[in-house]
Amino acid sequence: MTSDYSRIEKAIEFIHAHKLKQPLLSEVAAHVHLSEHHFQRMFSRWAGISPKRYLQFLTLEHAKVQLEANVSVVESAFAAGLSGSSRLHDLFISMEGVTPGDFKTDGEGLFIRYGFHETHFGFSFVATTDRGVCKVDFINNNDKECSAAVSQLQKLWKNAELIHDQSATLGVADALFSAQQDALTLVVKGTNFQIQVWKALLSIPPGAVTTYQAIANAIGKPKAVRAVASAIGANPVAHLIPCHRVIRGSGELGGYRWGLPRKAAMLACESS
Structure with a gap:
C-alpha cells in the first residue's frame, strides 16, 4: 500500500x-x-x-467551479448551528478541546497510546487517549521520522505517559479513509481561536472546498485570514480535521503541511 x-x-x-x-x-x-x-x-x-x-x-478551472459552488458551505453550516450540513461532522466526527486542568498540567496522569500504520495516503503516526484521538500525522517510514513524531507528541503533552501500542491505534488508522467509519471523538490541545477554526473545518462536507476567507467569516473574524491560515497549518489531526478542503480564493490549491500532492489526491478521491 x-x-x-x-x-x-x-x-x-x-x-x-x-x-x-x-x-x-x-x-x-x-x-x-x-x-x-x-x-x-x-x-x-x-x-x-x-x-x-x-x-x-x-486544472484551475475545475477548482474554481468547486469554489463557486461551495464557498458558502461553512457560513451556511454555522447559520444552521452546524446541523445537517455535513455527514462527516454529524455522524462520524466530534471534537472537544482539552480541559483547563489538562492544559495546565500538560497531560499529567494522561495515557497516550500511539502506533505507526500504512494507510491509503501513506505511512501514518496515530495517537489516542481514552477520551479520543489526539494526533494523526503523515510521515516517512524510517526510524528518524518515527522517533521525531514521538518526540513532538511528548513535547505537546509534556507530562503524559506515552505507550507504543499498535493494536490500540489500528482501529483509528483503519477508519481514517473508510467509507463506513465508526463514530470518532477527537481530543485536541490548542488555543480557543485554533479550536474555533478546527471546528469550522469539520463543517466542510467531503468533496467540497472552501477558502481561508470563508473560514474567517464563519467564525466571526473576517479580518483574521492570516491567523486562520496559521491555525489551519497547526491542525494536529490530519484528514479527520479536513484542512485539505481549504484552498486559496484564486482557486489554487495552496499549501498543505503533509505535502501538496497528498492534498490534491485527497480532494480528487473525495470528488470521485
Whole structure:
C-alpha cells in the first residue's frame, strides 16, 4: 500500500507541475518507470478515477467551479448551528478541546497510546487517549521520522505517559479513509481561536472546498485570514480535521503541511 502511494505521489507531483501542458499518459507513466497499462491500472485502483480525470480535476478551472459552488458551505453550516450540513461532522466526527486542568498540567496522569500504520495516503503516526484521538500525522517510514513524531507528541503533552501500542491505534488508522467509519471523538490541545477554526473545518462536507476567507467569516473574524491560515497549518489531526478542503480564493490549491500532492489526491478521491 505504502509503495503504491509512493509511486502515485511521484505521478501526482509530475501531473501537478505540468498540468498546464496536459501531459500524456505515456509521459506520466515513464516518469514513474511503469508501462502505460500498468500505471493506468495502478492509478485507477488507488484513486478510483483515471489519470486523465485526475488531471482534469487539477486544472484551475475545475477548482474554481468547486469554489463557486461551495464557498458558502461553512457560513451556511454555522447559520444552521452546524446541523445537517455535513455527514462527516454529524455522524462520524466530534471534537472537544482539552480541559483547563489538562492544559495546565500538560497531560499529567494522561495515557497516550500511539502506533505507526500504512494507510491509503501513506505511512501514518496515530495517537489516542481514552477520551479520543489526539494526533494523526503523515510521515516517512524510517526510524528518524518515527522517533521525531514521538518526540513532538511528548513535547505537546509534556507530562503524559506515552505507550507504543499498535493494536490500540489500528482501529483509528483503519477508519481514517473508510467509507463506513465508526463514530470518532477527537481530543485536541490548542488555543480557543485554533479550536474555533478546527471546528469550522469539520463543517466542510467531503468533496467540497472552501477558502481561508470563508473560514474567517464563519467564525466571526473576517479580518483574521492570516491567523486562520496559521491555525489551519497547526491542525494536529490530519484528514479527520479536513484542512485539505481549504484552498486559496484564486482557486489554487495552496499549501498543505503533509505535502501538496497528498492534498490534491485527497480532494480528487473525495470528488470521485
